[in-house]
Amino acid sequence: MRLILAAGTTETALVDGISAAGATPELMAHTPPGDAELLVYGEPVRSPVTPISPTGCVTPAAVTRAVREVRAFPVTTIDAGLAAPTAAPTVTLDAKPGADIRAERAVPDADGLFERARSFGASLPDDAITIGETIPGGTTTALGVLTALGERVGVSSSLPANPMERKRSIVRDGLQASGIEAGECENAPLAAIEAVGDPVQATVAGVAAGALETGIDVTLAGGTQQLAIAAVLRHAGVTDPLTVATTSFIAADRGEDIERAADRFDCELTVTDPGFDERDHVTMNRYCAGEVKEGVAMGGALSLVPAGELAAVRDRFATICDRLGVDEFLDEAGPESPPDPGVSSEGR
Amino acid sequence: MRLILAAGTTETALVDGISAAGATPELMAHTPPGDAELLVYGEPVRSPVTPISPTGCVTPAAVTRAVREVRAFPVTTIDAGLAAPTAAPTVTLDAKPGADIRAERAVPDADGLFERARSFGASLPDDAITIGETIPGGTTTALGVLTALGERVGVSSSLPANPMERKRSIVRDGLQASGIEAGECENAPLAAIEAVGDPVQATVAGVAAGALETGIDVTLAGGTQQLAIAAVLRHAGVTDPLTVATTSFIAADRGEDIERAADRFDCELTVTDPGFDERDHVTMNRYCAGEVKEGVAMGGALSLVPAGELAAVRDRFATICDRLGVDEFLDEAGPESPPDPGVSSEGR
Numbered sequence: 032m033r034l035i036l037a038a039g040t041t042e043t044a045l046v047d048g049i050s051a052a053g054a055t056p057e058l059m060a061h062t063p064p065g066d067a068e069l070l071v072y073g074e075p076v077r078s079p080v081t082p083i084s085p086t087g088c089v090t091p092a093a094v095t096r097a098v099r100e101v102r103a104f105p106v107t108t109i110d111a112g113l114a115a116p117t118a119a120p121t122v123t124l125d126a127k128p129g130a131d132i133r134a135e136r137a138v139p140d141a142d143g144l145f146e147r148a149r150s151f152g153a154s155l156p157d158d159a160i161t162i163g164e165t166i167p168g169g170t171t172t173a174l175g176v177l178t179a180l181g182e183r184v185g186v187s188s189s190l191p192a193n194p195m196e197r198k199r200s201i202v203r204d205g206l207q208a209s210g211i212e213a214g215e216c217e218n219a220p221l222a223a224i225e226a227v228g229d230p231v232q233a234t235v236a237g238v239a240a241g242a243l244e245t246g247i248d249v250t251l252a253g254g255t256q257q258l259a260i261a262a263v264l265r266h267a268g269v270t271d272p273l274t275v276a277t278t279s280f281i282a283a284d285r286g287e288d289i290e291r292a293a294d295r296f297d298c299e300l301t302v303t304d305p306g307f308d309e310r311d312h313v314t315m316n317r318y319c320a321g322e323v324k325e326g327v328a329m330g331g332a333l334s335l336v337p338a339g340e341l342a343a344v345r346d347r348f349a350t351i352c353d354r355l356g357v358d359e360f361l362d363e364a365g366p367e368s369p370p371d372p373g374v375s376s377e378g379r
Numbered sequence: 380m381r382l383i384l385a386a387g388t389t390e391t392a393l394v395d396g397i398s399a400a401g402a403t404p405e406l407m408a409h410t411p412p413g414d415a416e417l418l419v420y421g422e423p424v425r426s427p428v429t430p431i432s433p434t435g436c437v438t439p440a441a442v443t444r445a446v447r448e449v450r451a452f453p454v455t456t457i458d459a460g461l462a463a464p465t466a467a468p469t470v471t472l473d474a475k476p477g478a479d480i481r482a483e484r485a486v487p488d489a490d491g492l493f494e495r496a497r498s499f500g501a502s503l504p505d506d507a508i509t510i511g512e513t514i515p516g517g518t519t520t521a522l523g524v525l526t527a528l529g530e531r532v533g534v535s536s537s538l539p540a541n542p543m544e545r546k547r548s549i550v551r552d553g554l555q556a557s558g559i560e561a562g563e564c565e566n567a568p569l570a571a572i573e574a575v576g577d578p579v580q581a582t583v584a585g586v587a588a589g590a591l592e593t594g595i596d597v598t599l600a601g602g603t604q605q606l607a608i609a610a611v612l613r614h615a616g617v618t619d620p621l622t623v624a625t626t627s628f629i630a631a632d633r634g635e636d637i638e639r640a641a642d643r644f645d646c647e648l649t650v651t652d653p654g655f656d657e658r659d660h661v662t663m664n665r666y667c668a669g670e671v672k673e674g675v676a677m678g679g680a681l682s683l684v685p686a687g688e689l690a691a692v693r694d695r696f697a698t699i700c701d702r703l704g705v706d707e708f709l710d711e712a713g714p715e716s717p718p719d720p721g722v723s724s725e726g727r
Contacts, residue, residue: 071453071455072503072504072505073504074504076499076502076503076504077498077499077502103451105419107419107468108468109468116471117471118470118499118502119468119470120455120456120457120467120468120469120470121468121469121470121471122466122467122468122469123464123465123469150425151424151425151466154424154425154466155420155424156420156421156422156424157420
């Protein structure tokens with residue numbers, strides 16, 4: 032099994048208050064490079080900061096890294112439109128950062144990027160791949176693509192309180208700027224990505240399509256963003272089996288929604304609970320309270336761990352948090368605005 | 380321990396008959412990308428061919444990969460001036476392919492590239508790194524830099540018969556085109572690389588210098604090319620301990636030369652014999668006959684293997700050769716022109 036991380040950006044993330052994948056909007060461009068470095072080296076190398084949320088909660092890359100330290104597996108990062116340098120080695124597919132979806136075209140080269148990613152995926156020698164993503168703002172572009180495809184599936188948020196109305200309004204503006212209506216891109220998923228998606232979607236969908244063609248098992252690691260990619264694949268006519276692997280934090284937040292969506296897109300759904308509630312650890316407590324929830328293939332990585340080894344993963348995660356010095360940013364009392372049980376959340 | 384591979388090109392390799400790092404001059408640009416893919420994926424992915432010598436002998440990347448399959452270690456490839464695409468993930472330092480050393484400047488950006496590589500090396504979190512290279516034509520640029528530094532050290536060749544006179548003549552032309560004399564770059568090693576070196580040298584020397592500054596142990600994996608880089612580091616005033624790890628094939632060819640050079644540049648020298656003479660295997664026989672000899676960190680990787688596990692490395696290497704289908708290119712009778720014991724050889 033090879034874990035593939037598609038790391039990219041969309042200017043949509045700069046809209047105030049839609050993403051927690053970075054302490055501030057200025058630092059958000061450094062989140063995907065930092066996530067990739069954390070996964071490869073165990074700490075930031077060229078990135079100026081360890082990616083954290085505005086409330087100080089560490090990136091899920093630290094969980095995925097903890098899994099990797101317990102169960103070694105190869106990691107390959109793809110530059111799916113990075114906007115800042117990284118010391119992590121990346122596969123080059125000539126991806127560009129995505130524009131704000133309220134521009135006329137969010138991913139002008141969606142077709143070409145999908146094709147190059149497909150060709151890369153088809154040539155991989157592996158039996159199985161697990162593909163995750165890191166892209167701040169990715170749940171808004173996921174909602175964009177789902178809406179353009181005519182799929183009524185809600186998305187989650189990395190913020191404790193999901194700014195769903197805001198996302199819907201951005202997507203409405205995005206569709207209008209592209210001159211398309213909700214549902215108009217049915218069976219034309221690359222047109223949906225071009226109009227209101229992001230370069231990570233074109234990359235992950237392309238790699239998955241290519242790998243499936245060659246008989247490689249594909250797991251999409253993530254929550255609603257990966258369900259949007261499953262929708263892209265199904266609308267592209269891909270009928271092979273697909274698994275979506277996510278965390279219990281997504282399931283706790285949107286269990287019925289993701290089950291219905293997995294069913295609708297004919298995906299096996301795997302949910303893994305890292306057992307963070309068994310420890311009294313400030314960062315683990317925050318994950319249990321609904322911050323961050325998923326991202327950087329966290330759920331997919333956890334699905335590789337036998338239940339008996341999850342305690343070892345928690346130990347490694349605590350050690351990594353110590354090493355990164357991230358627990359100190361967190362106030363034991365929790366964030367100022369506690370998660371609203373009536374709304375949802377996830378990922379980036 | 381992290382194995383770092385600097386993969387790049389110099390147009391010097393296109394001079395007829397100076398490098399065996401590719402079946403034909405046209406295919407040579409694909410050797411570094413193919414080597415990186417072999418190391419990361421175990422087979423070519425985006426590269427059109429498995430790198431072989433003109434006589435059909437497989438790249439030493441296959442040996443390094445065999446070691447990796449026996450003793451897992453992380454591999455990080457740096458794009459040190461690639462001239463063809465690769466599916467291997469690469470660290471980006473904005474390196475450009477090197478010009479023919481008979482141009483006025485072989486590596487116009489040697490200073491900047493060294494600085495960026497130094498900064499990368501200094502930020503690595505590892506305790507120890509082993510740095511290898513893949514660059515067709517690299518022994519000629521090694522001779523160029525050594526000559527510009529005033530160091531009288533011979534270089535080897537990936538060809539069975541080392542075209543030493545040809546290399547000397549190219550270096551003479553290179554120095555003349557740059558307007559410098561032999562020895563003129565003493566204590567100014569980046570000027571030597573700029574005039575008659577290659578981008579891989581600036582990259583490896585930079586990473587090594589940065590890593591040493593931070594207290595990371597550094598092993599230069601290779602033969603005379605790495606000794607040239609040791610010379611660069613010493614002329615740059617770096618006094619930390621350095622190890623050069625190479626293969627018994629280099630030692631068999633130029634044992635006294637490399638011992639003297641290691642001594643001169645204050646390097647510990649490690650020589651590892653993969654025991655290919657214990658098997659009757661067509662490709663192993665060719666290595667024993669003096670083809671290829673070293674490259675892609677082969678000697679450094681072998682130095683990580685306890686003697687008792689070398690048989691397992693040979694088994695993996697045979698399996699990899701089968702998988703790549705490379706043995707079939709080889710004529711059991713050996714190359715047309717057998718190695719000339721009076722001359723020398725190595726690497727790329």
